[in-house]
Amino acid sequence: MKNATLRQLKTFETVARRLSFSRAADELHLSQPAVSTQIKHLEQHAGVPLFEQLGKRIFLTPAGQEMVGHTRAIIERFRAVEEALVRLKGGKGSCLNIGVISAGGYFFPRLLADFNQRNQGIRLELAVENRDQLLRQLDENRIDLALMVGVPTDPIMVSEPFAPHSYLIVASPSHPLAGKRQVPVCELTKQRFVVRERGSDTWGVMEDAIADAFDKDSEPIEIKHTETIKQAVMAGMGISFLSAHTVDLELKAGMLVVLDVVGFPIVRQWRIVHRADKRLSPVAAAFKHFLLEQGRPGSIP
Template sequence: MNLIRALTLRQLQIFVVASRLPSFARAAEELHLSQPAVSMQIRQLEDALGLPLFERLSRRLALTEAGERLSHHASRILGEIKDIEDTMTSLAQADSGTIAVSIVSSATYFAPKLLALYSQQFPKVDVHFSVGNRETLLRLLQDNATDLAIMGRPPPELGTTAEPLARHPHVIIAPLNHPLRDARRFDLQELAGDTFLLREPGSGTRAVVEHMFRQHLFTPARCVTLGSNETIKQAVMAGMGVSLLSLHTLPFELRAGALAVLDVNGTPLERTWQIVHLTSKQLSPTCVAFRRFMLEHAQPYLEREYAEFLPQPSSAAARRAAAAAATKHGGDGATDRTVAR
């Protein structure tokens, strides 16, 4: 007996309905079929099984022992089919599923809050996110180990699609007793005698500060490499030197008045947060919806959170300014949609 070939889901559906009604005529009414059509499907099912499924008792249909047992299995099979249908519909509507998101360490100060907001709206979506420097994210993208990455510069060495999320200003910070704390619009060369505290090679922040040095033909008296934004902030507060960091890593220190932002010409350096994925990757509907959520919410959220530290233009103007600045400074950002190869 090869039931896989002999049975159909339609036969099981008709059987389950007929098994709980007193006659094939009533089953036909519920199924919007003719009574002969119902009788034919039941007969074909019985022929495939080699056993009678119904018997007539006192002018009513009753299940045989084979019918009773089949009723249990058929209901379970149809229930599983319904679960599959619900799951596929849910995925198509992007309100469930799994997403892998990777973020650079500088984005840890805002991205988790946006992820939490997304999870409140889509509680059935399981978001896995990891944190690393730029090189780590490039490796994850290259290995197809992440769906989406939130970072600064889109990687030209990979075939990726990058879309701008929000402005990403960088500022020069100093200890509160720095002699130029209250100076206005002075040149970077005035800091030539200072020690600059830098992120590790491979970090996006390190690339930004090195670009600034080249652009201004600037060589600091001394450079010290430290492994994280938090370590750099503590070192600056302790008086070890000055540093260029993302403004988005500084909300707590600036609100507490623990650091000074120096008013250096050419700063804030405007970059752009990007959301990146491999161009060859087929994003699921859930990933597409998550990307759309981030594109809609990141800029307004950052404008609200950092309005007290920098004047914020409108969202549309911010994107135009950030894209123009990124293009001017060697491709650290992207216009509406960038494919990097």
């Protein structure tokens, strides 16, 4: 293994985590053949296969399973050395390594731009994933901070609220409930829902708020991508429970409408989350302080 490169190790860790060459290629911004080549070279250095394919799925071999933990430790050591050297150089090029649920993608870049303007020379690594994936990345120490809505149940995670987050029931303007006043939640049982996937913050809030509104004989249509959900709702496939951040443009353009449902909007809190035992870098601590200071009600569009 003495000739293995850090790039090969990072590629291996990504494929091992995703268990998919194509998804790893997307995350690494590489072509799938390039990922396969990196893994092939690493297996040559190791002298044993690290993955095996059964049907269309890939799995780690026993050698691959043994190697995952060591690989992550090596990558983390390189990262720690890099950050230590950056601090010794005076902070220029410090890395802010953060994750956010997809709803945050509709306003979070503006916060980042504001923070970056106040703190020149910061390098950003941003992951946009669902809630479960972000918690996993925090647990594996692959991100320093995460922005989400639900309160983590694991006591190793600490979270602090910094801004309100509203959820709405939206529909096509031609939907029969559009324009009706004070629609009772029970009326929604007759509707087909198009929703985010299980494991997302949106699903968790929806399940907590309106679980009884689902037709027990009809499972909601789960779609991972919010943009696709909005297109499905606009096409009349059903109604949806979505973050207000995600539908602002469509509401202004008249492509979607908010249903006047009793008890809505549902308001939760944006939270900044990290491991309790995580020693935040100066830039991560500064960004956390920035969010807690800037995230007053009304300060996030």
